[in-house]
Amino acid sequence: MVYDEPVFKTLGDTAINVEFGDESSIPINFRILALDFALREEPPKGLVETNPQVRTLGLVFNPLATTRARIVDHVKALIAAQGTVETLPSRRVTIPALYDDPWSRECAEAFGVRNNIEYIAEFNDMTVAQVIETHTGCDYWVTGVGFVPGAFMSYAMDPTKRFGAPLYRTPRTWTHARLLNFGGLTSTIYPIRIPGGGQLFGRTPIEIFDLREISPAFADGPVLARAGDRHRYESISREEYDAIRAEVEAGTYAYRVEEDTFDCAGYEAWLVGTGEPAEKHDPDSTWGPF
Amino acid sequence: MLEVIDGGLRTTVQDMGRRGGQALGIPPSGAQDGFALRIANVLVGNPPGGPLVVRDDPGAAGLEMTLGRLKLRALEDHVLALTGADTGATVDGEAVPCWSSFVLREGQTLACGLAQSGARAYLAVHGGIDVPLYRGSRATHVSGGFGGLEGRPLAKDDRLPVGAPTASVADLAGRRLRPDLVPAYAPPMRVRTVAGPEEHHFTADSVEAFYATAWKLNPKADRTGMRFIGPELSFKPGRPHYLIEDAGADPSNIVIDPGAPVGTVQVPSGVEPIVLCVDSPSIGGYARIAIVITTDMARVGQVRPFEETRFVRISHEDAVVALTAQEALIADPDIII
Numbered sequence: 054m055v056y057d058e059p060v061f062k063t064l065g066d067t068a069i070n071v072e073f074g075d076e077s078s079i080p081i082n083f084r085i086l087a088l089d090f091a092l093r094e095e096p097p098k099g100l101v102e103t104n105p106q107v108r109t110l111g112l113v114f115n116p117l118a119t120t121r122a123r124i125v126d127h128v129k130a131l132i133a134a135q136g137t138v139e140t141l142p143s144r145r146v147t148i149p150a151l152y153d154d155p156w157s158r159e160c161a162e163a164f165g166v167r168n169n170i171e172y173i174a175e176f177n178d179m180t181v182a183q184v185i186e187t188h189t190g191c192d193y194w195v196t197g198v199g200f201v202p203g204a205f206m207s208y209a210m211d212p213t214k215r216f217g218a219p220l221y222r223t224p225r226t227w228t229h230a231r232l233l234n235f236g237g238l239t240s241t242i243y244p245i246r247i248p249g250g251g252q253l254f255g256r257t258p259i260e261i262f263d264l265r266e267i268s269p270a271f272a273d274g275p276v277l278a279r280a281g282d283r284h285r286y287e288s289i290s291r292e293e294y295d296a297i298r299a300e301v302e303a304g305t306y307a308y309r310v311e312e313d314t315f316d317c318a319g320y321e322a323w324l325v326g327t328g329e330p331a332e333k334h335d336p337d338s339t340w341g342p343f
Numbered sequence: 344m345l346e347v348i349d350g351g352l353r354t355t356v357q358d359m360g361r362r363g364g365q366a367l368g369i370p371p372s373g374a375q376d377g378f379a380l381r382i383a384n385v386l387v388g389n390p391p392g393g394p395l396v397v398r399d400d401p402g403a404a405g406l407e408m409t410l411g412r413l414k415l416r417a418l419e420d421h422v423l424a425l426t427g428a429d430t431g432a433t434v435d436g437e438a439v440p441c442w443s444s445f446v447l448r449e450g451q452t453l454a455c456g457l458a459q460s461g462a463r464a465y466l467a468v469h470g471g472i473d474v475p476l477y478r479g480s481r482a483t484h485v486s487g488g489f490g491g492l493e494g495r496p497l498a499k500d501d502r503l504p505v506g507a508p509t510a511s512v513a514d515l516a517g518r519r520l521r522p523d524l525v526p527a528y529a530p531p532m533r534v535r536t537v538a539g540p541e542e543h544h545f546t547a548d549s550v551e552a553f554y555a556t557a558w559k560l561n562p563k564a565d566r567t568g569m570r571f572i573g574p575e576l577s578f579k580p581g582r583p584h585y586l587i588e589d590a591g592a593d594p595s596n597i598v599i600d601p602g603a604p605v606g607t608v609q610v611p612s613g614v615e616p617i618v619l620c621v622d623s624p625s626i627g628g629y630a631r632i633a634i635v636i637t638t639d640m641a642r643v644g645q646v647r648p649f650e651e652t653r654f655v656r657i658s659h660e661d662a663v664v665a666l667t668a669q670e671a672l673i674a675d676p677d678i679i680i
Contacts, residue, residue: 054583062540064603065634066662067397070540077589077598101397104365104601106626111601113365115397116663117670197599199368199625202487206599206626219591236628237591239599244368247486264489274478275489276367333589339581340544 055081055332059132060342061125064111067101069121071110071128072342076333077238078108079208080324082196083138083317085110086281088131090141097127105280106197107206143281143315145192146308148242150255150286151294152185156229157253164225170254173218173235184254185288187214188233193240195282203244203262205278210320212329217252224250231257233286258289258298259308270308277308283315344418345468347501351412351455355483356472356491356503358401359392364478365625371396371604372482372490373621375566375644376463378526379427380405381673383467386424386444388515391673394637394666395621396604403471403506404481406497408464411455413497415466417447421505422469422515428461428528428645443519446512461528461645469515470506484622486567518679524672526642531557531651534618534639537659539608539631541597549576553616553632554654561615562648566622569643571652576613576632595630602627606635606643608654618643636662638669 055074062070071088073081082105089105092112099119104111114124153170161168174181191214193207200206209215217235228234228243234251243249244262261277270277278284289297300306325331357380360373373395374380381391384403392402406413411430424444425432432439432455439445439453447453458464474481474492483491492501542550558571578594590596595612602609607619609629618635619627620643633654635643646652657665672678 063537063634063659064540064631065537065606066636066638066659066666068601068603068634070601072540072600075583075598076585102363102365104625106599106601108598109600111365113362113396113604116666117394117397120663121659197601197626198366199601201624202364202368202370202484202489204368238588245487262487264487274367276369280366333583333585335583335585337581338583340579340583 054334056342063121066116067113069112069114069124071112072108074108074332075342076108077196077208078332079194079196079210080321080331081108082194083141084135086141087135087138088128091131091135092128095131097124100124104197104199106199107208138317140314141281141317143283143313144279145311145313146277146282146284148257148259148284148286149289149293149297150233150257151291152255152288153181154256156256157232160225160228160232160253166221169252173252173254176218177216187216188240188254189286189288190214192283192285195278195280195284197280198276198278201244201247203276203278204241206239206241207284208238209240210283212324212327220250220252224248228253229256231261233257258294259301259306265304267304268306268308270310344505345421345503346416346418347497347499347503348416348452349412349414349499350497350501351408351414353409354406354413354497355485356404356474356481357407357483358404358481359398360395360401360482360621361478361480362396362398365601365604368625369478369487370484370622370625372484373401373480374407374465375621376427376465376641378641378669379463380407380465380467382442382520383424383426383465385673385679386426386442386518386520387422387467387469388510389467389469389471394670395640401480401482403467404474405465405467405472408455408466410462411458411464413455413466415453417449417451419449420512421447422512423447423453424467425464427464428458430455430458430464432456440519442525444516446516462647463644468505469510470508473504473506486622521678521680524678528645531653532642532646533655534642534652535636535655535657535662535665536608536633537636537662538656539633541630542632544578544594544630545632546577546579549613550632552576554656557651557653558616559649559651560646564648566620568617568619568623569646570615570617572615576610576616578613578630590628596628597630599626599628601625602631603634605640606637607631608633608635620644636665638665
C-alpha cells in the first residue's frame with residue numbers, strides 16, 4: 054500500500070526513515086527521488102546524508118547539531134510543497150551481458166543447485182530464450198543504490214515484462230563479481246565477489262564498481278549506477294563479452310551512458326493504461342503502516 | 344614508521360569511518376569500539392574525531408586488532424597507547440599497561456598476546472597511521488578492497504607510515520585514562536537500543552523475549568554483522584499477501600529499505616537477531632526489531648563468541664542524552680591523568 058502521508062520512522066539516535074509505502078513501486082520512487090533532490094537543494098542543518106530507496110528515503114542526521122523534530126519538520130514542509138512529479142533527471146545506461154554464462158553455472162554447481170536460469174525459466178513458465186528476451190525487452194528503473202559498494206536495485210518499467218525468482222533459501226558463501234541476478238522482482242548485479250542469495254542468470258563484462266575510476270563513467274566516484282537511471286540490458290555473445298572485457302581491463306571501454314530527462318507523469322499515465330493498479334491492497338491485512 | 348612482524352589474527356587500519364556512502368553502498372567502516380580507539384588517540388595526543396557516521400572529523404587512524412597477536416617493531420621512537428581488550432602486551436618482554444601511553448624506542452618490539460576479556464584491542468600512535476585518505480577516511484573496508492593499507496588486513500613485513508609528531512615524546516608518555524572510566528568487558532554485556540521500525544511486525548511475546556533473553560554471540564561474527572543465539576522470534580498474523588511477491592514469502596521479509604548506518608538489528612526468519620556493524624550493508628530486506636544506539640556499538644564490538652548480551656530498550660531522546668554525555672566525556676581534559 055501507499056500511505057496517505059509518509060511515515061517517519063526512528064532508527065536509533067542518528068537515522069530517520071521517511072517511508073512512503075510498504076510495496077515496491079516505481080511511482081513511489083519518483084516521489085522519493087524528487088524529495089531527495091529537494092533536500093539536496095535545501096538541506097536542513099545537521100543533515101549528514103540521504104539514502105533514497107524504492108519506498109523509503111533514509112536520512113542520517115547529527116543529533117549533536119540538530120534534533121529529530123527539526124529534521125522531520127523540514128522534510129514535512131518539503132513534502133507539503135511537493136506537487137506531482139513531472140520529470141526527473143534520468144540517465145540511459147546500456148549494460149551488455151552474456152546470458153546463461155559459465156560463471157553463473159559454476160556458482161550453481163559449487164552450491165549444489167541447478168543452473169539458476171533454468172529455474173528462473175521454470176518458475177515463470179518460460180523458456181531460457183524467453184527469459185533473455187524478456188529481460189532485454191524493457192528498461193529497468195534504478196530505485197536506489199546500495200547494499201554493498203556499487204550494488205543497486207532495479208525494477209522492470211513495463212509491468213507486463215516484470216518477472217523474477219525468489220532468493221536462495223540458504224545464501225551462497227561467494228558469488229563471482231558482475232553476475233546478473235534476481236532477488237524476487239528486483240534485478241541487480243553483484244559488483245564485487247560477495248556472498249548472496251540472488252538467482253544468477255548472466256554476467257556483464259563492464260564494471261559497476263571500479264576503484265580505478267579511470268573511465269568518465271566513474272568521474273564522480275567508483276560507483277556506476279545512480280538512483281533514477283534507466284538500465285537497458287543487451288544480450289552479447291562470448292566473443293563480444295571477451296572483447297569488451299579486454300577493453301574494460303585496459304581502461305579503454307567507452308561506457309554507454311546518456312544524460313536524459315524522464316517524463317514521470319507520462320509514464321504514470323501510460324502505466325494506468327496497462328491495467329497496473331496504482332497500489333496494492335490487502336483488505337485482510339492488519340499490519341498497517343505503524 | 345612501524346614494521347609489522349606479525350599481523351595477528353586480523354588487524355586493520357581504522358579511524359572513525361566514512362560518511363556520505365549510504366547511497367553508494369559504501370559502509371562507514373571505522374572502529375567497532377569507537378570509544379576505545381578515540382581514547383587511545385587522546386592518550387597519544389591525536390585528534391580523536393567524532394562519533395561514527397555523524398562525525399565531522401574521522402580523527403587519527405590507529406589499528407584495530409581482533410583478539411590480538413599483533414607484533415610490531417619501531418623504526419624510530421614512537422609514543423603508543425593500547426586500549427580496548429587487554430592483550431597482555433609487552434615491549435621487549437616487559438609488560439606495558441593498557442589504557443596508558445608509553446614509548447616504543449627505535450628497534451624495540453611490541454608484542455600483543457591474546458585478549459582474555461573483550462574482543463578487540465586498539466593501538467594508537469602519536470601522529471596517526473598515515474595511509475592515504477579514501478573518501479575522507481583512512482578506515483579499511485576489506486571486502487571492497489579500499490581504505491587503510493591497500494584495503495586489506497596487515498601482514499608480515501608491512502611498513503606503516505606514521506604522521507609527523509607535534510609534541511615531544513616526554514610530554515606524551517605515561518598518560519593514563521582515569522581508572523574509573525576503564526570499561527569492564529564483563530558479560531552479560533548491556534546494550535541499549537531504540538525500538539526498530541518493524542518492531543510492530545513481531546508478536547508482543549517475541550518483543551518481550553528479545554529484551555528478556557541473554558543472547559549468546561554466534562562465533563561467526565565479524566565487522567559486517569553479529570548474530571546472537573537465543574529463542575526464535577515470531578511475527579504477527581495479518582501480513583499483507585502482496586508482500587509474498589514484493590518482498591518474499593518469509594514473514595520477516597520487507598521490501599528493501601535503508602537501515603541505520605550502524606546498529607540495525609534484523610531478524611531473518613525470526614532466527615538469530617543480527618546486529619549490523621561498521622561494515623554493514625546500507626540497505627536490507629528483513630524486519631528490524633531494534634536499533635543499537637551509537638554509543639553502545641562500542642560494547643557490541645567487545646562481545647566474545649558465546650558471551651552473553653542483554654538488550655535494553657530506551658527512548659530516542661535518552662539515546663541522544665547518552666551520545667551527548669559520551670562526547671562531553673571524550674572532550675574533557677580531566678579524564679587523562
